[in-house]
Amino acid sequence: MGAEVAVRGVWKRFGTGDGEVSALEDMSFTVGVGEFVAIVGPSGCGKSTLLKLLAGFEQPDRGEVLIDGRPIVAPSRRGIMIAQRGSVFPWMTVRQNLDLALDRTPDRDRHQIIAQHVDLVGLAGFEERYPHELSGGMLQRVEVARALVAKPDLLYMDEPFGALDALTRLGVRNELLRILTRDRPTCLLVTHDVEEALHVADRVFVMTPRPAKVARVVEVAAPRPRRMSRPELVGLKETILTELGLSVADVA
Amino acid sequence: MTRLLPVGVCLGLTALWWLAASGSPIFPTPGAVLLGIASLVKDGTLLRHVTASLYRVTYGYGIALLLALPLGILMGWSRTAFTAFNPVVQMLRPISPIAWIPLAILWFGVGDLSPMFLVFLASFFPMVLATSSGVQLVEREYLWAAQNFGVTGLKLFTHVIIPGALPTIITGMRVGLGVAWLVVVAAEMVAINSGLGFLIMDSRNAGMRYDLVVAGMVMIGVIGLLLDLVMRRLENLKEVRWRYARGR
Numbered sequence: 001m002g003a004e005v006a007v008r009g010v011w012k013r014f015g016t017g018d019g020e021v022s023a024l025e026d027m028s029f030t031v032g033v034g035e036f037v038a039i040v041g042p043s044g045c046g047k048s049t050l051l052k053l054l055a056g057f058e059q060p061d062r063g064e065v066l067i068d069g070r071p072i073v074a075p076s077r078r079g080i081m082i083a084q085r086g087s088v089f090p091w092m093t094v095r096q097n098l099d100l101a102l103d104r105t106p107d108r109d110r111h112q113i114i115a116q117h118v119d120l121v122g123l124a125g126f127e128e129r130y131p132h133e134l135s136g137g138m139l140q141r142v143e144v145a146r147a148l149v150a151k152p153d154l155l156y157m158d159e160p161f162g163a164l165d166a167l168t169r170l171g172v173r174n175e176l177l178r179i180l181t182r183d184r185p186t187c188l189l190v191t192h193d194v195e196e197a198l199h200v201a202d203r204v205f206v207m208t209p210r211p212a213k214v215a216r217v218v219e220v221a222a223p224r225p226r227r228m229s230r231p232e233l234v235g236l237k238e239t240i241l242t243e244l245g246l247s248v249a250d251v252a
Numbered sequence: 253m254t255r256l257l258p259v260g261v262c263l264g265l266t267a268l269w270w271l272a273a274s275g276s277p278i279f280p281t282p283g284a285v286l287l288g289i290a291s292l293v294k295d296g297t298l299l300r301h302v303t304a305s306l307y308r309v310t311y312g313y314g315i316a317l318l319l320a321l322p323l324g325i326l327m328g329w330s331r332t333a334f335t336a337f338n339p340v341v342q343m344l345r346p347i348s349p350i351a352w353i354p355l356a357i358l359w360f361g362v363g364d365l366s367p368m369f370l371v372f373l374a375s376f377f378p379m380v381l382a383t384s385s386g387v388q389l390v391e392r393e394y395l396w397a398a399q400n401f402g403v404t405g406l407k408l409f410t411h412v413i414i415p416g417a418l419p420t421i422i423t424g425m426r427v428g429l430g431v432a433w434l435v436v437v438a439a440e441m442v443a444i445n446s447g448l449g450f451l452i453m454d455s456r457n458a459g460m461r462y463d464l465v466v467a468g469m470v471m472i473g474v475i476g477l478l479l480d481l482v483m484r485r486l487e488n489l490k491e492v493r494w495r496y497a498r499g500r
Contacts, residue, residue, distance in 0.1 A: 057396060075400045087397035090494035091415035100411055101401045132494045150401055 002034035002186045003068045003078065003153035005054060010063035012049055023049040025211035026063070036180070036187040038197035040240065041207025047190040048084070050212065051156045054188060055081045067154065077103065079154035080147040084162055088131050088142050094118065095127040097142060101149045117145040120179055137168035144176055148183060155180075157189045161196070173199065177224070194240050198233050199226055206243045216243050280463040288467035297451070301468075302475065304446035305436050308364055312371025313432045317425065320376050324383020324424075325409070328417065334384065345377040349435045353442055367439035367447070374435040375428035382424020386417030419487070419495035426483040433476045448472050 012024040023046035031037050039047050052058040053065055056075040064071050067079065075081075088097050098114045105113060118124055121141035131139055140161060147155060161169040177200055180187065191197055197204045204218040218240060222233055266282050273279040280288075292298035327334045327341075349370045356366040390413055398404075398412045414421075440449025448468050455464035487496055 055400070057399075075396070077400070077402050079400075081396065081400055083393050083396065085391075085393055087391075087393040089394060089397070089412065089415070091418065091491045092411075100403060103402055130490055130494065 001151075001153060001183050004033050004066075005031040005154065005186060005188070006066040006069070007050075007054070008064050008066065010053060010060040010065065012046070012053060012058070012060055014049075022211040024053075024060075025213065027213060028063075029205065029214055029217075031186055031188065034184045034186055036189070036200060036202045037205060038189045038191060038201035038203075039205045039207060040191055040194055040197045040244070041212060042209050042244065043192060045207050045209050046212035047207060048158050051081065051158050051188065051190055054154075055079050055156050057081070077150045078152055079156060080150055080152040081156045082143055082147055082158065082160045084159045086139060086143055086163070088139060088146060090131045093128050093130055094123065094134075094142050097131075097146050098149050101146045103150070113149065117149050120148070120182075121145045121175065135168075136164050137172055140164060140172050141175065144172075144179065148179065151183070152185050155185045155187045157187065159191055160189070162191075169196075174225075176200075194237055194244075195228055197240075198236055199228060204236075204240060206240055216240075278462070280466050284463040285466045285470060288461070288463040289470065292451075292464065292467060298471065301446055301448050301451045302471065304364075304450075305440065305448045306475075308367045308439075308447065309371055309429075309432050309436050311364075312368040312436070313375050313429060315368075316372045316376040316379060316428065316432075320379035320424075320428075321383055321421070324380045324421075325387055325414070325417075326384075327380070328384035328387025329413065341377060341380055344373075345381070349374040350438055353439065356439075357443055362443040364444075367436055367444060370439040371432045371436050375432040378431060379421075379424045379428040382427065383417065383421050386420030386424070387413055389420060390416035415491060419492045422483070422486045422492060425486070426480065429479055429483055430476070433472075433479060437472055448475075 007027055007029050010024055010027045011022075013020055013022050015021055027050070039050065041047050049058065053060055054072070056065075056072040056079065059073070066072070072079070089100070092100065095114055095118075098117060099110060102110055102113065114127070115124075118127055121144055123138060123141055123145070126134065126138065131142065134142065140163075143160070161172055164172060173196065187200075189197070189200060194204075198220055201220055204220060205214045206216040206218065207213065208215045218236055220233075220236065222230055226233065228234075270282050273281040289298070323337070327337050352370055352373055353366075356369050360366040360369055394412055394416055398408055403412060436447065437449040437452075440447035441453045444450055445454075448471060452465050452468040455461040455468065486492070
């Protein structure tokens with residue numbers, strides 16, 4: 001499981017004429033197999049654009065995105081996106097959502113795989129519920145379970161917990177980390193929550209405002225599970241916040 | 253308490269009507285209308301006319317639905333199809349079905365086919381438009397997710413696009429049936445000898461029985477209400493609750 005991501009000199013612009021904005025300029029980086037990278041940066045800096053390029057929903061104007069050495073031309077089941085606004089189909093039950101994501105699995109295995117994933121995210125017993133009958137935190141877990149059912153090599157997460165309250169957010173995050181130790185897909189998480197990035201990632205990319213560039217790469221070596229009060233993590237948080245233009249006095 | 257409110261309003265208005273109509277030569281009282289309905293029920297004419305009207309609506313509306321759904325889905329999905337068909341639909345839509353009566357009689361004669369055709373015209377366009385905008389309104393996130401999980405072809409339509417558009421389609425079906433019911437009555441007032449519209453015209457022409465005229469009107473209202481209640485039940489299906497639940 002897992003795949004290598006290589007971004008090579010990628011440029012992306014939006015709009016035309018005077019309204020044209022440059023989202024990404026000459027961006028390059030590599031993410032190793034099974035690595036967890038968090039991308040933090042100011043709002044509207046092109047983080048979401050970057051994820052869409054990686055997942056194949058958009059194509060770069062220049063440069064290339066390589067997955068295991070091959071350019072990505074369209075979205076595929078290898079790289080699943082967990083979108084900001086959530087995309088669990090509201091007209092289907094939890095079971096039906098997972099079933100649709102399973103694709104060509106033989107019938108005799110489907111039931112068991114679904115049961116296993118529903119259990120994994122702690123939603124056993126909710127298989128026949130519709131999304132509008134679930135809480136925000138539960139819905140986000142369905143989103144994760146559905147993504148994992150497809151057995152992706154890559155998981156792209158765009159502010160996946162943004163709509164949740166702080167406590168639920170921490171719960172779902174911990175759960176995600178626990179689940180990911182099982183499959184170990186390569187993960188890219190876009191977030192504006194520096195603490196969240198330091199909690200989950202092996203490396204944190206700090207982005208500049210538009211056009212986005214990787215201003216700094218922060219290695220997070222702390223063992224897991226991480227206590228955010230560890231002095232080295234507190235130090236890294238200050239480093240990143242300073243990089244983002246906030247003085248430590250503002251946040252302390 | 254609030255549940256009794258509509259009943260109260262109804263009774264109040266009926267009382268007002270009774271007061272105003274008492275002794276009036278041009279306005280039948282609620283009592284006269286009730287007796288009129290009773291007599292129509294007793295001799296079986298009411299059932300015959302109601303059946304005739306519902307029969308025409310069933311076919312006209314049914315065929316409209318069968319054609320409006322595929323055309324609406326096509327227009328909602330394909331930019332080209334939308335560009336091609338939308339101007340025609342938008343131009344035909346504001347023509348009242350009543351204006352088609354002369355042509356309907358010319359083409360289909362004075363039988364059941366004419367009112368069926370008019371009912372078809374009345375309900376077809378609102379349902380085409382609702383379906384196409386329903387398909388266009390399916391959120392991009394859902395289409396992306398479908399693409400991401402490799403859902404394509406027919407399965408994309410049956411599992412994502414149509415269910416995503418269904419709440420809007422059902423609203424269109426409700427509007428369509430409402431208009432169908434309005435139009436069948438109007439169509440039956442011309443060149444046909446059955447149905448609730450005919451009952452109303454006939455009651456006047458055959459002896460100024462305004463009690464029966466109003467009895468016919470009341471029945472149209474009651475059946476229209478029942479039809480709408482049936483359609484509203486569709487909005488309570490679990491597969492579409494998500495859309496309507498948001499605003500409540």
